[in-house]
Amino acid sequence: MDPSTRNLRKWLRDLGDLGVQTVHFAGALGGRREESNRLLVVGTPEFEPWHFVAHMSEEAERQGRSDLRPTLMRWEIPAGAPAHLAVSVDDIAHATRDQTVLVVSSRTRSWEMLERVSDAKRRGARIMS
Numbered sequence: 001m002d003p004s005t006r007n008l009r010k011w012l013r014d015l016g017d018l019g020v021q022t023v024h025f026a027g028a029l030g031g032r033r034e035e036s037n038r039l040l041v042v043g044t045p046e047f048e049p050w051h052f053v054a055h056m057s058e059e060a061e062r063q064g065r066s067d068l069r070p071t072l073m074r075w076e077i078p079a080g081a082p083a084h085l086a087v088s089v090d091d092i093a094h095a096t097r098d099q100t101v102l103v104v105s106s107r108t109r110s111w112e113m114l115e116r117v118s119d120a121k122r123r124g125a126r127i128m129s
Helices: 003-015 017-030 050-063 089-094 111-122
Strands: 038-042 070-074 099-103 126-128
Touching: 038 050, 038 089, 038 111, 050 070, 070 089, 089 111, 099 111, 111 126
Parallel strands: 038 070, 038 099, 099 126
Antiparallel strands: none
């Protein structure tokens, strides 16, 4: 076992239950590599998980997993936003079975978000939260 693997295992063990949940989440997210070609991340109108998406994007690139490079779905797109930051949450309703929708919510229930995610689920997209 190389030192980086040993350090990772120690770190996860030190996290306790959070470490276990992190491993399960990572396995579920990355486990369908051949079936999922796009990761859509959505928050609520009050909470946009751009920081989380930035870290996921960096890690996907570091691991050579372009299939896990996330697309941030935005409720409001500012004028002049670059293309990678100008994807509307309305596009979630058109997600297909080869896409994964990751819902990041801070305990806020948004009927608008749930409606779009429900549409994606009916179309066969994998939903994670």
